[in-house]
Amino acid sequence: MLIGVIAGLLGLSFGVFGVLAFRVSEQQRKLVDVEDDEPALPPGSAEVLAVIGKAFVVVDAIDGVVRASPAAYAYGLVRGHTVVHRELLDMTANVRRDGVILEKQLELPRGPLGQGTIIVQVRAAMLGEEYILLLADDRTEITRTEEIRNDFVANVSHELKTPVGAISLLAEALESSADDEGAVRRFAARMHKESARLAALVQDIIELSRLQATNVAQQGRAVDINDVITEAVDRSQLPAESKNIQIVIGGRVDAKVYGDQDLLVTALRNLIDNAIRYSPENTRVGIGVRAKEGLISISVTDQGEGLSAEDQERVFERFYRVDTARSRHTGGTGLGLSIVKHVISNHGGEVTLWSQPGQGSTFTLRLPEMEGQPQDAKEPKDASHVQERGATA
Numbered sequence: 588m589l590i591g592v593i594a595g596l597l598g599l600s601f602g603v604f605g606v607l608a609f610r611v612s613e614q615q616r617k618l619v620d621v622e623d624d625e626p627a628l629p630p631g632s633a634e635v636l637a638v639i640g641k642a643f644v645v646v647d648a649i650d651g652v653v654r655a656s657p658a659a660y661a662y663g664l665v666r667g668h669t670v671v672h673r674e675l676l677d678m679t680a681n682v683r684r685d686g687v688i689l690e691k692q693l694e695l696p697r698g699p700l701g702q703g704t705i706i707v708q709v710r711a712a713m714l715g716e717e718y719i720l721l722l723a724d725d726r727t728e729i730t731r732t733e734e735i736r737n738d739f740v741a742n743v744s745h746e747l748k749t750p751v752g753a754i755s756l757l758a759e760a761l762e763s764s765a766d767d768e769g770a771v772r773r774f775a776a777r778m779h780k781e782s783a784r785l786a787a788l789v790q791d792i793i794e795l796s797r798l799q800a801t802n803v804a805q806q807g808r809a810v811d812i813n814d815v816i817t818e819a820v821d822r823s824q825l826p827a828e829s830k831n832i833q834i835v836i837g838g839r840v841d842a843k844v845y846g847d848q849d850l851l852v853t854a855l856r857n858l859i860d861n862a863i864r865y866s867p868e869n870t871r872v873g874i875g876v877r878a879k880e881g882l883i884s885i886s887v888t889d890q891g892e893g894l895s896a897e898d899q900e901r902v903f904e905r906f907y908r909v910d911t912a913r914s915r916h917t918g919g920t921g922l923g924l925s926i927v928k929h930v931i932s933n934h935g936g937e938v939t940l941w942s943q944p945g946q947g948s949t950f951t952l953r954l955p956e957m958e959g960q961p962q963d964a965k966e967p968k969d970a971s972h973v974q975e976r977g978a979t980a
Contacts, residue, residue: 628645628653629714629715629718632715639722641656641723641724642658642661642662642707642724642725643655643656643720644723647718650676653718662723663696672693672696674693675711678709678711678721679711679719679721681711682711682712683719686713688710688711689710690708691708692709693707695707707725707726708723708724709723709724747785750782751785753781754778754781754785757781761775761778807845807847808845808847809845810843810844810847810848810851812840812842812883812954813839813840814848815855816885820874826864827863830868832863832866832869832870832872834871834874835871835872835873836875838877841878842957843956844934844955845955846934850930850934853926854930854931855885855952858950858952859874859887861924862887862888862950863889865889865892865948867890867891870890872889873888873889874886874888881955881956882953882956884951884953885952886949886950886951886952887949889947889948889949892947893946893948894948903924903925903928903938934955936953936954937952938953
């Protein structure tokens, strides 16, 4: 009886073992089948693609995606197992047909929604006998920076050409009118005006180039905003007095900002000069300053004609002028507000604009307070403290 029981247990054990062995064998076979189904790339290509540093897509004979890097998905070149863009499929078709390497720069939609685009340098080549490799390098930032630089050079050339041409013509007219004292005076006055405009334009270009080369994070220091306001107002006294405009300062703060004092003075002076330039005679330009919630705000308000919504969207663009004829008359270069925006951005701040046609404009600079200041130094002084500078009405 005992022998029968033992034999039965042994038989059961062998049966269980056989079933388990069969299942393990089946699982291993399935794994092998899966690996066999994975497309085999040419030897060494997978290792090279892993370290190539560019977005890549490998497609098969029917343009199905075999391998793709995370960057290819991030750029929107691939969705699922499909190449998204017709331009890329045209490249693979040409490579498959001609067996040559193709390289193109393409501007492609970034995704299914929105208007964003990406500029990529794409290289397509055969990978073994069956596959095609697409390598993509993101050139969006580089390309757009080059476009901005080229546009800037073209705009500068155009802006310089106008006063230089005017001075040349006036010199010829002056030479031919040497015996006419009235004409000589008139032409000389015009030459003086055009040369002043040319000098202002060159100075703004130099200023813009200088601030673009300045690293505020490395070269900055603690700056007293009150000193910035005082110096900027002092530099704007002559144009204010020439139009009998008062510059009124309201408020004072003891908190400091971290940055370049000369650049901040330049930015604020440009705002003040802009307000004076477009304000009627015998009016006021107001400057208000306060510190609140870790930010120092400086507002410059004029009593000019104000700006339309369309002009407000473009007023910070380089060489953009709301009224070209009036700007030429007042000596505006079209660079002042772009300089302001660039300076404040480099200091981690922002510049905003409020304006209504017929109600004037207010430009506001917001800068972060310098960290590590004593708490009592951050309390604003009484905002009712007002100084008036410039000519009296």
